[in-house]
Amino acid sequence: MLLPASPNETALWSxxxxxxxxxxxxxxxxxxxxxxxxxxxVDIRTIDNCIEVFFHNNRIASHV
Known part of the structure; x- marks a missing residue:
């Protein structure tokens, strides 16, 4: 079994x-x-290079 091509990203949710x-x-x-x-x-997902805003599990905004 092969490993994924990209590493997992740690996300901070708020x-x-x-x-x-x-x-x-x-x-x-x-x-x-x-x-x-x-x-x-809304829920906010923060990763190293992106902020995503979700409303009822639907992404409504993404900022790189």
């Missing part, structure tokens, strides 16, 4: 609420979501 300016804060940085999700709780 939750946040999309603010009225449609932004969410991760650490010291702000990332945009979508106006449709203002006031909604």
């Amino acid at each position: 939750t946040a609420t999309i603010q009225p300016d449609y932004l969410t804060t991760v650490g010291d940085c702000k990332y945009s979501g979508s106006y449709e999700f203002i006031g909604k709780k």
